[in-house]
Amino acid sequence: MKPTIYAENLSRRYGSTVALDSIDLNVPSGRIVGLIGPNGAGKTTALKAILGLTRFDGKLEVLGLDPSKRRDDLMEDVCFIADVAVLPRWARVWQIIELTEKLHPRFSREQCMKYLAKTKIPQNKKVRALSKGMIVQLHLALVMSIDAKLLVLDEPTLGLDILFRKQFYSNLLNEYFDQERTILITTHQVEEVEHILTDLMFIKDGKLVVNASMDDIYDRYTELMVRPDEADEARALGPIHERVLFGRHIFLYEDVDRSRLEPIGELHKPSVADLFVALMGDKEELAEQVRTMEGAA
Amino acid sequence: MIKDTLTRLQVLLRREIWESPIAFKWTPVIIAGFILLFTVLALIIGMKVDNRMVFASDSIRMFAELDPEAKRLIVSGGLFSISAVFTQVMFIVLVFYLSGSLYDDRRDRSILFWKSLPVSDTLTVASKIVTACVIAPLLYMAGVALIQLLLLGIGTVLALIADVNPLTELWLAARLPRQWTLLVYAALVQGLWLLPIYAWLLFCSSWAPRLPILIAVIVPVLIGTFQHFWSLFSSFSLPEVNLLWIVLQRIGAGVTPTSVEWETISRDGNDSFRPSEETLMSFGSVTDHLFSVDMLVGLVIGLVFLVGAVWFRRRATDA
Numbered sequence: 174m175k176p177t178i179y180a181e182n183l184s185r186r187y188g189s190t191v192a193l194d195s196i197d198l199n200v201p202s203g204r205i206v207g208l209i210g211p212n213g214a215g216k217t218t219a220l221k222a223i224l225g226l227t228r229f230d231g232k233l234e235v236l237g238l239d240p241s242k243r244r245d246d247l248m249e250d251v252c253f254i255a256d257v258a259v260l261p262r263w264a265r266v267w268q269i270i271e272l273t274e275k276l277h278p279r280f281s282r283e284q285c286m287k288y289l290a291k292t293k294i295p296q297n298k299k300v301r302a303l304s305k306g307m308i309v310q311l312h313l314a315l316v317m318s319i320d321a322k323l324l325v326l327d328e329p330t331l332g333l334d335i336l337f338r339k340q341f342y343s344n345l346l347n348e349y350f351d352q353e354r355t356i357l358i359t360t361h362q363v364e365e366v367e368h369i370l371t372d373l374m375f376i377k378d379g380k381l382v383v384n385a386s387m388d389d390i391y392d393r394y395t396e397l398m399v400r401p402d403e404a405d406e407a408r409a410l411g412p413i414h415e416r417v418l419f420g421r422h423i424f425l426y427e428d429v430d431r432s433r434l435e436p437i438g439e440l441h442k443p444s445v446a447d448l449f450v451a452l453m454g455d456k457e458e459l460a461e462q463v464r465t466m467e468g469a470a
Numbered sequence: 471m472i473k474d475t476l477t478r479l480q481v482l483l484r485r486e487i488w489e490s491p492i493a494f495k496w497t498p499v500i501i502a503g504f505i506l507l508f509t510v511l512a513l514i515i516g517m518k519v520d521n522r523m524v525f526a527s528d529s530i531r532m533f534a535e536l537d538p539e540a541k542r543l544i545v546s547g548g549l550f551s552i553s554a555v556f557t558q559v560m561f562i563v564l565v566f567y568l569s570g571s572l573y574d575d576r577r578d579r580s581i582l583f584w585k586s587l588p589v590s591d592t593l594t595v596a597s598k599i600v601t602a603c604v605i606a607p608l609l610y611m612a613g614v615a616l617i618q619l620l621l622l623g624i625g626t627v628l629a630l631i632a633d634v635n636p637l638t639e640l641w642l643a644a645r646l647p648r649q650w651t652l653l654v655y656a657a658l659v660q661g662l663w664l665l666p667i668y669a670w671l672l673f674c675s676s677w678a679p680r681l682p683i684l685i686a687v688i689v690p691v692l693i694g695t696f697q698h699f700w701s702l703f704s705s706f707s708l709p710e711v712n713l714l715w716i717v718l719q720r721i722g723a724g725v726t727p728t729s730v731e732w733e734t735i736s737r738d739g740n741d742s743f744r745p746s747e748e749t750l751m752s753f754g755s756v757t758d759h760l761f762s763v764d765m766l767v768g769l770v771i772g773l774v775f776l777v778g779a780v781w782f783r784r785r786a787t788d789a
Contacts, residue, residue, distance in 0.1 A: 226585060226787045244784075248588035259788070261489070261580040268488050275481040276587045312583075 175237045177202050177323050177355040178223060182231035184379075185218050192218040194379035195231065200372070202322065203352040207366055208359045209449060210376035216359045219376065220327055223357070224253055236322055249278060252316045253325035260308055262301040266294060269315070279320040288314035288344075305332045313341060317349050324349070326358045330365070338362075342369060367445040377453050391442050395431060397424045399438035407437055414451030425451045478589060482597035483605055486571075493563045494606055498613025501556055505617050509624060527632035534634045538643070545643040549621065550751070553614045553653055557660070557726045560610045564602050568671035569683035571598045572783060577680075579788040591783040595672065595776060602668045603661030611653050618646065656725045656756045663724040663765060665772030667717065673775040676782040690717050720768065725756050 180198035184191070192215045200206055210216050221227040223235055225244030233240060238247045260269060273280050289296075292310045300308060309332060316324065330338045346369050350356060358366055373390055375383040385393070399407050404422045408415070410433060412424035425443055426434065434440055443451075487494050520526055533541065572595070575581040584594065622640055629636035661668075674686040694714020701709035759765060 221787060224585075226582075228785065244585065245588050245590040245593075248586060253582075253586050255579070255582040255788070259579045259582040261575065261583060262578060263489050265488075268485075272481060272485055273587070276478060276589055278588070 175234075176200055177204075177236060178357070179234045180232065183219075183222065183233050184230040185215075185222060185227065186230075191379050193222070193229070196376075196379075196381055198381075198384070200355060200357070202355050204371045205346075205350065205356045205358070205369055206372040206374060207363070207370040207445070208357060208374045208376060209363060209445070210359075211453060214376045215379040216376055217327065218379075220253070220325055220357070220359065224251065224325060250322040251325065252319050252321040252323070253327065254312055254316055254329050255327050260300045260312055263299065265297060265299050266303075266311060267296045269300070269311070270296075273315055273319075277319055280315075281318045281320070285314050285318035288317060306334065306337065309333055310337065317344065322354060324354065324356045326356065326360075328360055329358070330360070330362065338365060342366065345369070363445045363449060370445075373445065375449065375452060382452055383448075390448070393428055394443050394448060395426045395429060395434060396441040396443040396447065397426065397434045397438050398422070398441060399424070403437050407434075410434065414447075416447075416450075423447075475593065478593060479597055479600070482589070482593065483601055486597060486601040487605070490567060493567050494601075494609050497559060497563055498556060498610045499616075501559055502613050502617040502620070505552060505555070506620055509621060513624070523628075523631060526628060530629055530632035530634050534639045541639065541643045542645065545640060546645055546649055549618045549644055550649060550653075552617060552621075553611070554726060556610045556614050557657070560606055561664070561721070564606060564668065565671060566683065567606075568598065568602055568668055569675050569686050572672060572675040572779065572786070573678060573682045576786055576788060581786060582788055585787075592780050595676075595780045595783055598672055599665075599668060599776060603665065604658065607657035607661050608654065611650070611657050614653060615646075615650055618644070618649075652751060652753060652756070655753065656751055659756050659760045660724045660726060663759070663768060664720070666768045666775065667720060669772040669775035669779065673779045673782075676779040676786065690714050725751060725759050 176199050178198050178200040180196055183193055183196040183198065185193040194215075196219065208216055208219065218227065222229040222233060223240060225235075225240030225242075225247055228241055235247055236250050240247055264272075270282065270285060273285075274282050289311070292307065292314070294303065294307050294311055300311070303311065309330070313329065330341060333341070342365060345356070358370075360366055370387055372386050373383060374381055383390070397407055397412075398421050401420065401422060407422065407424050410424075410426065410429060413427050414425040416423050425447065431440060516526065517523060533544065536544070575584060622644060625640045626636040629640055671682075671686050674689075675682045678685045690713050694712050694717075697709045697712050697714075701707060
């Protein structure tokens with residue numbers, strides 16, 4: 174079976190800036206992939222290339238099609254939501270539903286109405302008159318009513334309250350996701366998605382720093398929490414990152430024998446956010462922070 | 471496949487009208503309303519001056535005694551000329567519509583929504599140009615038909631007051647079916663005639679980083695001015711070919727009721743020229759126009775700009 178997304182040497186330059194630097198990707202179906210990176214790391218460029226919205230160098234196939242040439246065919250099986258509300262502001266809610274129904278062969282009006290019934294969105298209002306949260310709700314309802322093979326979410330829950338965000342991700346997982354589908358998410362709110370991800374990618378300066386399944390990640394990285402008097406012993410084992418929290422020192426190790434860590438302190442699964450800081454942050458600056466924290470303690 | 475594409479095109483055309491209801495649905499109605507308003511005002515003032523409508527009734531009776539050819543000229547010619555207002559307003563509306571049509575969604579980022587639908591960029595551009603060349607003319611001609619019926623209605627009341635048979639003297643003389651067929655035919659031919667201009671606007675709308683309408687106007691003006699002065703300074707004469715002049719001539723010419731070729735009439739007509747319905751527009755003159763060399767040249771230029779518009783649209787994203 175063909176991979177959902179396949180890229181080889183995927184690159185994109187804007188003048189002298191390199192937005193994507195020879196990225197290789199191979200995402201099979203049935204995955205939920207988180208693409209995480211700081212602002213300007215190339216996330217949006219990567220998504221745009223996948224969606225056929227920008228040119229690129231190298232090889233890229235999405236569901237076996239070249240997105241830069243076959244965007245219209247590709248969109249029968251791919252759905253996406255850009256970071257902020259992009260629904261046409263002049264259109265009324267029912268007009269947008271009608272347009273999507275007539276233009277998208279895989280759209281289910283029934284399903285869409287079911288989602289909308291849970292919201293307070295009036296059908297006769299123009300998008301212009303809806304609140305920001307409602308526009309996102311409408312867009313999500315539309316997208317989740319399309320039977321697509323790949324769903325691309327670029328900051329999908331920006332500007333939504335926590336209740337709706339929780340509900341959205343649980344809907345996504347329980348009602349939408351299955352083995353045939355692939356979901357690609359970028360977000361800054363890493364904590365909200367980390368428990369639903371199957372794969373994780375960190376992108377920095379146009380390069381993939383991490384590209385692994387969550388199981389591999391938890392295999393590879395271990396977090397150790399120790400009391401200050403055991404810090405030196407922990408440090409001797411070569412952690413890749415250190416921080417201090419409530420007087421405890423927390424170390425992050427890569428590929429280290431767990432049996433050597435266990436006697437020193439408590440072992441934890443690292444959170445995606447901590448991994449992100451450890452792997453993507455400025456090392457010098459972090460070392461400086463640790464020194465000041467120790468000085469204060 | 472073709473059926474599928476046509477269904478999608480139909481949906482996209484509906485979308486265009488949903489987006490700009492004032493431009494396409496309400497403007498023709500408003501023009502018709504204004505014409506009606508002025509007619510009624512003129513009648514009210516007329517009735518104040520012309521007590522008991524003696525003059526009005528007399529002139530209607532005199533009109534009824536004219537020979538049929540002259541009656542047809544007055545009634546159908548009069549009704550026909552009204553369409554000129556609609557055609558001219560429509561042109562201005564279309565200039566604004568087309569120059570915004572591939573730009574506004576880039577500016578407000580809704581292009582990301584449109585591009586998330588399985589619709590090709592060619593079909594998107596096609597929906598805009600078909601709206602300008604076919605849908606808008608049809609809607610504006612519907613406005614013409616509406617005001618013609620209303621005016622004939624007023625004429626009917628006046629005729630009855632003057633004791634003249636409105637059916638034979640007005641309605642039959644107006645020859646509405648013939649006139650409407652001709653109007654729609656001419657409006658569609660005019661759409662093709664203006665295709666290079668429409669396509670140019672669409673082309674600018676597709677790539678302009680901002681203010682597409684300004685760019686679309688300023689480019690031919692600058693080129694025309696440059697040609698003018700270059701020719702003047704280099705050979706002390708006016709240029710033989712001036713782009714701006716060509717553009718203006720194309721807009722002014724065509725097959726609208728205002729583009730009667732007076733020069734031809736005064737040249738060939740000498741003293742025996744008698745105006746008739748055919749002078750303004752006839753099936754023959756419209757068809758001649760449709761198969762003219764100028765038309766063909768315009769279509770080729772228009773297609774080039776449309777291809778360019780699609781090319782840029784394929785590469786367009788937000789901002």
